[in-house]
Amino acid sequence: MxxxxxxxxxxxxxxxxxxxxxxxxxxxxxxxxxxxxxxxxxxxxxxxxxxxxxxxxxxxxxxxxxxxxxxxxxxxxxxxxxxxxxxxxxxxxxxxxxxxxxxxxxxxxxxxxxxxxxxxxxxxxxxxxxxxxxxxxxxxxxxxxxxxxxxxxxxxRAMTDFDKLYVIMQSALCFLLIACALLTLYPSLRRTVPLYILLTLLLVAVTCAPVTQPMPLIVLLDFILKDQKRLYIIAFYLVLVALTCATVSWQLRHSTKANTRVRKIFHLLIVLVFVPGICYQCQLLYMATGIAFAVFVVLEIIRLLKLPPFAAQLALAFNSFKDEKDAGPLALTPFCLLIGCCLPIWLTSCPCSVAAHDSPLVLLSGILAVGIGDAAASVVGSKMGRTKWSRNTDRSVEGTFAFIFSILLSVGLLQLCGLLPMSHVKWFCTVIAAINTALVESITDQIDNLVLPLVFYIFVGYA
Structure with missing residues (x-):
């Protein structure tokens, strides 16, 4: 019961x-x-x-x-x-x-x-x-x-650059959690002026709280400016943000429901964010995941509370891109796409040490599972899927094979480019992970973006 x-x-x-x-x-x-x-x-x-x-x-x-x-x-x-x-x-x-x-x-x-x-x-x-x-x-x-x-x-011990970023990210998410708790406990804060005052105070706390020496804003600026490659990566990320906004704007102008192939564009964009970040600028990516998550939460609060001037456009975007799993009030699919790709990085102890001294395969679990595998399965399955796994599902055998093949092809290409060192054991674990994750994707009715990265991570983590 x-x-x-x-x-x-x-x-x-x-x-x-x-x-x-x-x-x-x-x-x-x-x-x-x-x-x-x-x-x-x-x-x-x-x-x-x-x-x-x-x-x-x-x-x-x-x-x-x-x-x-x-x-x-x-x-x-x-x-x-x-x-x-x-x-x-x-x-x-x-x-x-x-x-x-x-x-x-x-x-x-x-x-x-x-x-x-x-x-x-x-x-x-x-x-x-x-x-x-x-x-x-x-x-x-x-x-x-x-x-x-x-x-x-x-x-x-003395704090490294990553330690400082880690502390800043933790404190920022703590402040965000406190703000969400206050909004839950005190409905009067949900009005337009009090909420924007609360968000302003949140921004001040995140950038100026004495959690590091010097204060977080100075630490972040120093971290970004002292490496020219970081500036290039940030510029690349800003281009991807502009492309994301352009995609959403184009879809809203056509005022139609986004189909599977349009929604999978976001999977491609998030692959372009994470792969260069993990391979070249892990610390920057780690910081960016926290910022992106916080921005998602703030935008979702604005949408749910219908606060001007952004709520109307956010609501239109949500209605255009939501799928059958977005049955509740939350914009679950984009949230879980971000969380699913971030979970392997957040769960791994000292992730940037893993990226620098070992194969970053485990950190790429989310990207391989949902950014590449799930996207390939959806596109191939919707276009060429003829043999369904059962009468009660739209998942096809062709989509499952596309899931496995796309992951193995991507890992092979990253290895050929010298970005992903692979041993025989890692290849064995990758094949097993790809097959098992593909099978889970074919039969589960849970949220793929949340489940598949964890399944893949569990298998490749022992390599």
Whole structure:
């Protein structure tokens, strides 16, 4: 029995299995860092253990919550199931912190996670399946745990450029989270003038808060200007932004619903953003992912609250480009495209060390899975797909083969260009990842942009 107050996305299965994608991905990231002997892995060992335990605990919490809802009457079995996630998390973390602290952490995490999880499904009706909501809420809590852990532990070592960017990005997202919480708690802030004042204060806090020495604005300007290649990459990114705006404007002028091929243009544009960034300017790309995510959130707030002068155009763009999975109030598809491509970078310990000293294959998981594979499957499937996997789906065997072939071709081309060092083991893991991710894409009714990058990441992370 599912609670009536939880309103999942229609025309989609519950997706309970998605609740364990983040735990598997976090564990993969931890093992990848240890295997390759990255310097920051030793520094973040305790944090990684805490995140791994927290992720598995939240995955179990989701599963046990629905198991308890299915049980019709209170029983000893229901009590045991309810206590299972907290018990597992506290036992796992017992080696990393004092027993009392582990129990308290597990209890608070479980209670808050479940409360936020139910709040997301009830206050954003028809937006997420149960599994999709679990992925996003788990990601939110892992971010909060990371920030809290670093604040409590501090750091005695000298900060590198990446450390400063990391701190700035974390503080900026914290300020954004606080602003969203204030908008939720105080409806009076949702009017035009108070909201723009709040956004102005947010910008000031992000650029001037004393989280680095010197202040973040100076750090960012110094970081950008001291390398000429960064200026070229930024200019290239600005051209891509202009192309994105032009595509949206062209579509709105034609006042028609965007078809699959038009929507996949954004997949191509995001490939052009991430591949040069990961291969040549990883630190710049890492900073850009945080900026892009924050901009998306702010624009979505403006659209949802219908604030002038941008809300009308944003609403037209959303209505033109939304697909069948955008059944709720949120613009879910573009959000999940960005998040899916960013997740491998955000999940990986010291991602720019991975890009510099090892193959950046794991960082490209999102781009290969949704930017290339999913886009190829959609285009080929819609044009040439004749053999459907079943009567109840529009996914075709031809699209699945296009998914696999496009990924392997892209990896081969990157290797030939000297941008992606590959060993036999990495090739084996890539083939296995491409096949399994393609099969998931062919049968799942969950959001591809969110699910496929995690599946691909889990497989290639062990290479």
């Amino acid at each position: 599912i609670p009536d107050k939880l309103v999942p996305r229609p025309n989609a299965g519950p997706g309970y299995w998605l609740s364990f994608l983040i735990p598997f991905a976090v564990a993969t990231s931890f093992e990848h860092a240890k295997k390759h002997g990255l310097a920051c892995a030793a520094l973040d060992y305790q944090l990684n253990e805490v995140l791994t335990g927290a992720a598995w605990g939240m995955g179990l919490e989701t599963l046990c919550y629905f198991l308890c809802e299915w049980l019709k009457e209170d029983s000893i079995t229901k009590t045991i199931i309810t206590l299972l996630p907290m018990t597992f998390t506290s036992l796992y973390l017992n080696l990393q912190m004092a027993p009392g602290a582990a129990v308290l952490f597990s209890l608070v995490l479980g209670i808050l996670y479940l409360r936020v999880y139910k709040c997301v499904l009830s206050r954003l009706p028809r937006t997420f399946s149960y599994g999709e909501a679990s992925i996003l809420v788990q990601g939110l809590f892992l971010f909060v745990v990371t920030v809290g852990f670093r604040l409590l532990r501090g750091s005695s």
